[in-house]
Amino acid sequence: MGEFVLQYPNKIKKEYTKITSYGNRGMDLESIIEEANTYYKDNDIAYIYKKPTPIGVVNVCFKNGSKRITDAYYKTPSTLDFNGLYKGQYIEFDAKKTTNKTALPYANIHPHQLLHIRNINKHGGIVFLIISINNEYYLLNSNELLTFIDNETRKSIPYQYIKDKGYKIEYNYIKGLDYIHIIDKLIGGKNEKDKN
8 A cells, every 4th residue: 555646737646545455456457457448449540349248137225225236147248358440440459467477278268258259250340358377467379379279279368378479558647458459450451560
């Protein structure tokens, strides 16, 4: 926990206390992706949204004028976390976080998600994973993901493969996890990674 002060125009000062929570690190990844999506939407760059997981409500508690779901179930397995449009292209992707320092275990990618990635890829959509590993962020497109899975017997995708074949994404305090410029490369059909 740390304190910091932001100075706004007209000499307005606001003090904030930063609270670090390690409870749900995957949600932290989704949060910084959502920061980028909000920036893209607010600036008319792209329209990409987190997909809600469809649930069936079994029981609701009515208390003090409010409703609270107390029992529910998932109607169908979720596919990927995010989808939307950018430059007329359909985009869909999932956020994956691992604390494993050497690889992303296949267990992090559910079989129905992998099938969904294959189908979106087959129909010409842009589909990828955003991976958080070793305090770094990478975009691994579907072609590189599927090539590895289809040709390797390992039960995980090595960090070095993610680093070599993926695109590193930098966090930006204004834009969040700014991944959109990488999609420009994917739309452009570049087969070789731009190392510059």
